[in-house]
Amino acid sequence: MADPMRIRAQASGDKATVRVLMSHEMESGQRKDGTGKTIPAWHIQDVTASLNGKPVMTAEWGPAVSKNPFLQFTIKGAKAGDKVAITWKDNKGDTRTDEATVS
Amino acid sequence: MQTRRETLKHSAAVAGLLASTGLFPQYAQAFDKAAFDAKTVADAVKAMGGGAPAESKDVTITGPDIAENGAVVPLAVSTTLPNVKRVLLLVEKNPNALIAMFNVSPEVEANFATRAKMGQSSDVYAVAITNDGKALFAKKEVKVTLGGCGG
Numbered sequence: 001m002a003d004p005m006r007i008r009a010q011a012s013g014d015k016a017t018v019r020v021l022m023s024h025e026m027e028s029g030q031r032k033d034g035t036g037k038t039i040p041a042w043h044i045q046d047v048t049a050s051l052n053g054k055p056v057m058t059a060e061w062g063p064a065v066s067k068n069p070f071l072q073f074t075i076k077g078a079k080a081g082d083k084v085a086i087t088w089k090d091n092k093g094d095t096r097t098d099e100a101t102v103s
Numbered sequence: 104m105q106t107r108r109e110t111l112k113h114s115a116a117v118a119g120l121l122a123s124t125g126l127f128p129q130y131a132q133a134f135d136k137a138a139f140d141a142k143t144v145a146d147a148v149k150a151m152g153g154g155a156p157a158e159s160k161d162v163t164i165t166g167p168d169i170a171e172n173g174a175v176v177p178l179a180v181s182t183t184l185p186n187v188k189r190v191l192l193l194v195e196k197n198p199n200a201l202i203a204m205f206n207v208s209p210e211v212e213a214n215f216a217t218r219a220k221m222g223q224s225s226d227v228y229a230v231a232i233t234n235d236g237k238a239l240f241a242k243k244e245v246k247v248t249l250g251g252c253g254g
Contacts (some may be wrong), residue, residue: 015212028220030198047230056210062139063221064194064202072216
């Protein structure tokens with residue numbers, strides 16, 4: 001199981017800016033190891049964000065997103081105290097969900 | 104009572120069935136592999152359900168003019184267009200052009216930021232695909248001093 005994500009959600013006015021830092025290797029599938037063999041791609045494929053349990057955003061990522069990915073987006077109508085949950089799933093089927101409270 | 108041999112045979116048969124129906128977890132994801140395998144910007148946009156891309160002032164891409172480290176290039180896309188279904192982020196000269204796709208819902212603003220790997224200096228594209236399949240893009244040149252794809 002991967003390390004926890006760091007999620008910060010800050011409300012300003014009627015919307016909240018969410019910043020997420022995930023912990024993932026994001027191997028591109030382009031690099032070669034010492035013996036010249038290609039290292040297979042290993043990356044986050046699906047990202048889902050939900051507000052108080054209701055999905056608000058989904059994303060699909062390729063291997064070209066940087067290692068330990070950063071994501072920032074804005075949820076309309078979110079206010080302090082709301083719960084933001086982020087889930088990712090990688091191409092090996094590993095998945096992780098973390099939650100944060102809008103402040 | 105099942106023998107060990109029968110049990111093995113059954114599980115092999117079940118695995119075969121699952122594989123043939125595509126129900127193995129790794130194939131059951133919604134991940135759009137065709138789009139992420141596309142080599143060019145136009146192909147990736149097409150695979151994501153957009154028409155021929157047209158340049159638009161209503162789509163904005165933000166990134167550095169010069170990226171010192173191609174492994175971590177901060178890029179942001181935003182658009183003020185209505186009825187946007189998807190926002191794509193692409194790097195023209197990467198081995199596979201598509202970096203990321205975001206599904207826009209009414210609850211979120213069409214404004215996303217992330218970090219991408221770039222193999223070499225290239226144009227980066229932000230493409231907004233509207234509900235009726237129009238693709239509108241903005242592009243920006245980013246110079247990379249150190250590539251982020253090779254070893």
